[in-house]
Amino acid sequence: MPISTVKESEVDVLVIGAGPAGLMACNALANAGVDVRIVDKRPSKVMAGQADGIQPRTIEVLQSYGLAQRLLREANQMHVAAFYNPNPETGGIELTDRTADISENDTRYPFEATLHQGAIESIFLDSMRELGVEVSRPTVPVSIQISDDEKHLTNSYPVRVVLRHGDALEGQTDTEIVHAKFVIGADGAHSWVRKAFDIEMEGEQTDYVWGVVDMIPDTDFPDIRNRCAIHSNNGSCMIIPREGDKVRLYIQLGSKDGVDLASGRIAKQLIGPSQLLDVARRSMFPYVINEPKSIDWWTIYQIGQRVASRFSVKDRVFIAGDACHTHSPKAGQGMNASMNDTHNLAWKLAHVIRGWADLSLLRTYELERRTYAQNLINFDKQFARLFSGKPRTYNNRDGVSHEDFIKAFKTFGGFTSGVGICYAESQIINATHQSYAKNLIVGKRLPPQILVRAADFRPFELQDLLPSDARFKVLLFAGDTSQPSQRMRLAMLAAEMGAVNGFLKTYTPGGNIFAAFDIIAISSAKRTVVRHTDVPELFGSHWSKVFIDVEDMKKTQGGDTYANFGINPMGVVVVVRPDGYVGMVAPFDKVRDINQYFAAFTRPSP
Amino acid sequence: MPISTVKESEVDVLVIGAGPAGLMACNALANAGVDVRIVDKRPSKVMAGQADGIQPRTIEVLQSYGLAQRLLREANQMHVAAFYNPNPETGGIELTDRTADISENDTRYPFEATLHQGAIESIFLDSMRELGVEVSRPTVPVSIQISDDEKHLTNSYPVRVVLRHGDALEGQTDTEIVHAKFVIGADGAHSWVRKAFDIEMEGEQTDYVWGVVDMIPDTDFPDIRNRCAIHSNNGSCMIIPREGDKVRLYIQLGSKDGVDLASGRIAKQLIGPSQLLDVARRSMFPYVINEPKSIDWWTIYQIGQRVASRFSVKDRVFIAGDACHTHSPKAGQGMNASMNDTHNLAWKLAHVIRGWADLSLLRTYELERRTYAQNLINFDKQFARLFSGKPRTYNNRDGVSHEDFIKAFKTFGGFTSGVGICYAESQIINATHQSYAKNLIVGKRLPPQILVRAADFRPFELQDLLPSDARFKVLLFAGDTSQPSQRMRLAMLAAEMGAVNGFLKTYTPGGNIFAAFDIIAISSAKRTVVRHTDVPELFGSHWSKVFIDVEDMKKTQGGDTYANFGINPMGVVVVVRPDGYVGMVAPFDKVRDINQYFAAFTRPSP
Structure with missing residues (x-):
């Protein structure tokens, strides 16, 4: 008992x-x-x-x-998406195209x-x-x-x-x-x-039934280590290479394959991995998949959206x-x-x-993530339809052409890479002053960018300066700090931002600004004259906090940050949320708007 | 007891x-x-x-x-060398130049x-x-x-x-x-x-006496996080930033400072860190070094060469x-x-x-490393003389000018970076066929180069394909493997290299070639048509061993390997020693010369 x-x-x-x-x-x-x-x-x-x-x-x-x-x-890394389609004469598949797996250019990990x-x-x-x-x-x-x-x-x-x-x-x-x-x-x-x-x-189950097989393949198929979309006259198949020598095959089944007719539901006992491999072999002809030594894992499923x-x-x-x-x-x-x-x-x-x-x-969690999930479903419906559709051939002029497919593949690039996600305006997404940093889209994640540190000219990835440490980050695009007039503007900004009623001190527990915020300065001063000591102490609290917008010493990376981000040369304050998404942009004379941004959801510290 | x-x-x-x-x-x-x-x-x-x-x-x-x-x-990383010299009017030091600390371009870590x-x-x-x-x-x-x-x-x-x-x-x-x-x-x-x-x-003691102080500085000197060569009218000083906020100062002393006059040897009890700092302060004027909270370590020494x-x-x-x-x-x-x-x-x-x-x-150890050590001493003598010399001024026209110094700094770049070292010809350095890979200098370390893997288009640093695992590496520059004629040449080469009397099998313990050698193939075939399966099995023993000479999918790195290395487009075999130095280059029809290279020092396996 x-x-x-x-x-x-x-x-x-x-x-x-x-x-x-x-x-x-x-x-x-x-x-x-x-x-x-x-x-x-x-x-x-x-x-x-x-x-x-x-x-x-x-x-x-x-x-x-x-x-x-x-x-x-x-x-494993997938750099290429390879597309195979039927050869009009032989009917067997042939390589149509190899494109970048990630079509977006704005990615740190392509x-x-x-x-x-x-x-x-x-x-x-x-x-x-x-x-x-x-x-x-x-x-x-x-x-x-x-x-x-x-x-x-x-x-x-x-x-x-x-x-x-x-x-x-x-x-x-x-x-x-x-x-x-x-x-x-x-x-x-x-x-x-x-x-x-x-x-x-909310939503529906589709008729598409797919099988999945994980194995170490023995094959003459030359793109077995690339992500492949194979459209054949004998069904569709997707290849996803995995860590080590493993490969996953996604195999399209007939809408009745593996489905228990009585219940209409998938019944795994009706089909096995060798039947799945036989279907894959038909779609990959004339390439050969030999019998694998073992199957790591397999399943069949119906797409629900x-x-x-x-x-x-x-x-x-x-x-x-x-x-x-x-x-x-x-x-x-x-x-x-x-x-x-x-x-x-x-x-x-x-x-x-x-x-x-x-x-x-x-509440912004549901607002942001449910919208995303709905977009995901809409994307998925279109993509799955294209993927599961028959290829266009002389006999099937309504089929999916390679051009249709590749167009969709590239259109959805921002979505499939994840870097295109843009959260809607809310109490934590304020695009009022977007024009001061045109390409730093409020609601999107802060893009990657190499900066050079002013004190020692060491290059850094900006994203690495913004770890997920639950702090808001203030990026102070300081303008040309080698100019006395700009240094004066910065001194005034520091005074306003560091004031007792400014957001930094209002919402700072125990008087320690850096418990809730990190502040990084990015100067546009030239390499030959820049001095990290020219930035007010609030923005350059340590020598390691001041950066410049130049190429590294070998001219292999970095530079053009102001141009890439569309930063106003007079300087801009950018608020980045703790999850790396741009929350707000403001010119130096709109500190009160930043104060209001934080006032909308933050509790003044006692 | x-x-x-x-x-x-x-x-x-x-x-x-x-x-x-x-x-x-x-x-x-x-x-x-x-x-x-x-x-x-x-x-x-x-x-x-x-x-x-x-x-x-x-x-x-x-x-x-x-x-x-x-x-x-x-x-810590030093990317910049900053040079300070006396201002002709004030006499205090001022920034003359900031250059790349490593002047060589052919470096993976600049x-x-x-x-x-x-x-x-x-x-x-x-x-x-x-x-x-x-x-x-x-x-x-x-x-x-x-x-x-x-x-x-x-x-x-x-x-x-x-x-x-x-x-x-x-x-x-x-x-x-x-x-x-x-x-x-x-x-x-x-x-x-x-x-x-x-x-x-063998060699001599110099008269130059230097002091060294490690500390966390409190200073207004803007280049305190860069390697600095400071030539002042009040002595020379070098700054080496360290991990964390630490900095090392090398401070030139008078030839009698800290030397026991009776013995002529350094006597540490005659001087202390605060005297050293005082000397540094004089040479760094008008910049200020405040009293540090603590001195981590200090010493004085005389240069012996x-x-x-x-x-x-x-x-x-x-x-x-x-x-x-x-x-x-x-x-x-x-x-x-x-x-x-x-x-x-x-x-x-x-x-x-x-x-x-x-x-x-x-015996090649002494041959290679003693020659290097002698070159090092010769370099050091010139560099130390320039460094310890008085700056050229209106009153001292025989002094060291900034131009002299920067010229020496750049001339010796290959030496100070370590990438310029070239071992002389010996039983393990054979430059007979250098012309087949003009820029892959036999005797120098294999330079860095990004390659793309043929099977999955993932970029790799060539140096990372050659770990220090005590194996010789054979780089098989295979030419254009998409051409049937080249594939025929490769098949013949594979037959000769893989023969029982070829170096791979002669010097291979227990019949396992890969115990003593690693073989990597680098094809010049285009991205659109390359197939890793086109390389003979000896050179592509696994899909991960075949690479191509193209840019990565984002066109940010890689490509031009054949051009950078001056590789003959018909293909070349490159032998890289286990320590990463190029030992030999040979065209496809000179396998017997590679056999002889190994015969000179290797024992046939039983």
């Missing part, structure tokens, strides 16, 4: 589900010093299969947490990284371990309630979750009642949290990742959307929990 | 001295799987001061052992790295620990002898070294008799090993590093020369110990 004990505990944030969305949330919160716990129903982490594509923007995000180096060491989900989870787990946080598993939530009495008090614990730890089959479970300030439900497509609050999934009707409950419970959006895996978006959901949410929770921001800040 | 025990042991290589030269040797040997031990007389490693500048070539070498990433994470010696030693110690090797300390050698009977037998242990482990003052010492195949004396300027074999130091008369004894004992050459520290050469000595020696020892090469291979 099972032994059962009950304990009670309090935590700032309880994360339910230790997949990519949950782990990103937990790591980011732990990194920000928030009291966080994470539970998962699985007794151990994923070992094979599942999602695997990391888009350029997600690599940037991982880099901002110090995690990209390991990802890049372990992952490729997609592929690595199995378990390895990506390990990167987070090791980072969390260093921060003292481990996943409790197997642990399942049993009930969840939000107390209406307390929900408006930032420092209350209004969410009551009952957890059952341990494996019931093994006869030992412990029950725990957790009182949390906030709960994140990152518990997958069949989310228990979502169902507990009766949140609907759905978004949750809401992403949060009473500003206290949030759902993220697959729990709130499902779509086809072929554009490689799933894991990226999930991790970016909680990257968006984590800093907002940290600011509210620290007492720096109002609960209202949290 | 001390307790004493004696034990006896055997080891392939015993390294005496755990400074940079000894640690490089030990790490490289352990990395190559050689049975190696290392001892040091100091009870613990250096904590502050001493050498600190790492030149671009040394960073490349560390990268080849997988150690550069950590160095670059911890070290800067010098600075980090204190203890931190650099830690990088090696941690790497060695992973390979299972620790430094025995405190341990002093007591006697060393080479048995004449055995010295010609590769597998004998002719060197007998008596070691005393432990601190005699603490009353506990153990005596050990070590029988070694080879001994490396890397035991510093006062080398016990050198003295044990009565090896002379000497080279040992020989670097080896009976092909069994070798001296390396400061044990065989001393020079001024201001060109930042000391630690670099030391580490590159043993980087040169280690793979040769590994090959002899494995039975792959004759003892005669070891």
Whole structure:
């Protein structure tokens, strides 16, 4: 008979589900010093299969947490998308085109990284371990309630979750009642949290049925290490090379293949990996795939394209990742959307929990990420239709032409790379003074740019100066600091920004500006005359905080920052959110507008 | 009364001295799987001061052992050399010029790295620990002898070294008799090993006396984070910024400052750091150096410029590093020369110990490194004279002009960066067919170059394809592999190179070519048509071994390899030594010359 004990505990944030969305949330919160716990129903982490594509923007995000180096060491890189289509005479496929896998130029990492989900989870787990946080598993939530009495008090614990730890089959479970300030439900497509609050999934199931096979291939196909879109007269197929020598094949099946006719649902027992490989072989003819030594993992699935009707409950419970959006895996978006959901949410929770921001800040999570998820579904519908369609041939003039496909591929480049995402105007996105930095789009992530440090002429990637440390960043484009008149303007700006009623001091806990903000100055002075000591101390608090807009000493990188960003030469203040998105731009004489920007969601420090 | 025990042991290589030269040797040997031990007389490693500048070539070498990433994470970078000279009117110094610290363009790391010696030693110690090797300390050698009977037998242990482990003052010492195949004396300027074999130091002591102070400065001097050469009417001074906020000042003293007049030798008790700082203040006027909170380390020294008369004894004992050459520290050469000595020696020892090469291979160590050391001294004499000389002024027309100095600075760029070193022709440097790869200078290190991998279009740094793993590398510049005629030539070449009497199989232990060699193919085929499967299996043993000479997909790097290296478009074979230096170039029809190159020093495998 099972032994059962009950304990009670309090935590700032309880994360339910230790997949990519949950782990990103937990790591980011732990990194920000928030009291966080994470539970998962699985007794151990994923070992094979599942999602695997990391888009350029997600690599940037991982880099901002110090995690990209390991990802890049372990992952495969996809630099090329190769397109194969039927040869009109032989009917077999032939190479039509090799293009850049990432068509956007504005990317720091011009490729997609592929690595199995378990390895990506390990990167987070090791980072969390260093921060003292481990996943409790197997642990399942049993009930969840939000107390209406307390929900408006930032420092209350209004969410009551009952957890059952341990494996019931093994006869030992412990029950725990957790009182949390906030709960994140990152518990997958069949989310228990979502169902507990009766949140609907809106959208539909498609007829497209696909099979997936992971293996080490033995083949004469020359593009086996590239992402390939193969349209043949015998079905479509996608190749995704993976870490090591592994390759994933996505294989289009007939709409009835693997579907149980009685229920209309996928039935995995109706098909196996060798049938899937046979279908792949037909579409890849005349190239040969020999029998692989082993199949690492395989599955079949039907594409569902759905978004949750809401992403949060009473500003206290949030759902993220697959729990709130499902779509086809072929554009490689799933894991990226999930991790970016909680990257968006984590800093907002940290600011509210620290007492720096109002609960209202949290509403921007649903605003920003639900819109994104809807766009994702719309994109996915078009892309999946093109991908699953028959190729255009002499006999099938309504089919999908290579030109149609490549056009869509490039049109959606900003979307598939993740760097094109632009959040709409809100209390934290203010584009009023956009014209002062024309190409630094308010709502988009700060693009990569090499700057040179004024004191030692060492080149730095601007994005690396803005780590995900839950602080807002103030980029002070200082103009030409070698000019006395500009230095005078800067001195006046420093006086206004550093004033007791300026945003830096109003919203700064304990009088330490740098607890909530980091400030970086970027001068347009020439290399020969620049002096880091010419920048007012507020903007150059240490010699390492002042940069210049020049090429490095070997003229191989850097320069043209003001031009690339469309910065007004008289100088501009740019506010970058803790997640790396441009929040606001303002000229030197509009400090009061920046003050108002922060006043809209920030609580003055006592 | 001390307790004493004696034990006896055997080891392939015993390294005496755990400074940079000894640690490089030990790490490289352990990395190559050689049975190696290392001892040091100091009870613990250096904590502050001493050498600190790492030149671009040394960073490349560390990268080849997988150690550069950590160095670059911890070290400061010097990108700019700033020159200050007297203002003709005020007499105080002013900025004359800021130039690239590394004037050579052919560098992968266009800067010098600075980090204190203890931190650099830690990088090696941690790497060695992973390979299972620790430094025995405190341990002093007591006697060393080479048995004449055995010295010609590769597998004998002719060197007998008596070691005393432990601190005699603490009353506990153990005596050990070590029988070694080879001994490396890397035991510093006062080398016990050198003295044990009565090896002379040839050269002289100069009159130049310099002081060194390490501190965190508080100053208005705008170039305090750059390498500065300051020539004032009140003496010369050099600034070397360090990791963190630290800075090292080299301060020229009068030839009598700090020298004991009776003995003519430096006497540290005659001067202190505050006197040194006062001298620096006079030369840096009108800039101000406030009193630092603390002085990390300081010393005074006289420049000695000497080279040992020989670097080896009976092909069994070798001296390396400061044990065989001393020079001024201001060109930042000391630690670099030391580490590159043993980087040169280690793979040769590994090959002899494995039975792959004759003892005669070891003679190239002295040949290559003693010539280098003599060049270093010659360079140092000129540089030190310019540096220590008075500036040219209206009153002193024989002084050193800024133009003289900057000219010397640029002339010696290949030397100070380390990338200009060219080993003379020898049994392992054969320039007969240089014209087939005009710019790939036989005797120089293989320069950096970005290649793109044929199978997946991922860019790679060529140097990273040639790790210091004690294997010779064969770079097969394959020509245009999309042409059937070229593929035929390649097939013939593969047949000849892979033949039983070809060098690959003759000198290959156990029939596994890749134990002693790595082979990389570089095709000049176009991106649109290249197929990695077009390269014969000998040259493309795995899809990851075939590269192409194109820009990456974003056109930001790579391409022009054939042009940059002056490669004959019909194809060339390049042999790169295990230490990264080009050993030989040959056209496809001169495989017999490559066979002869290896026959000169390699033993056919049984």
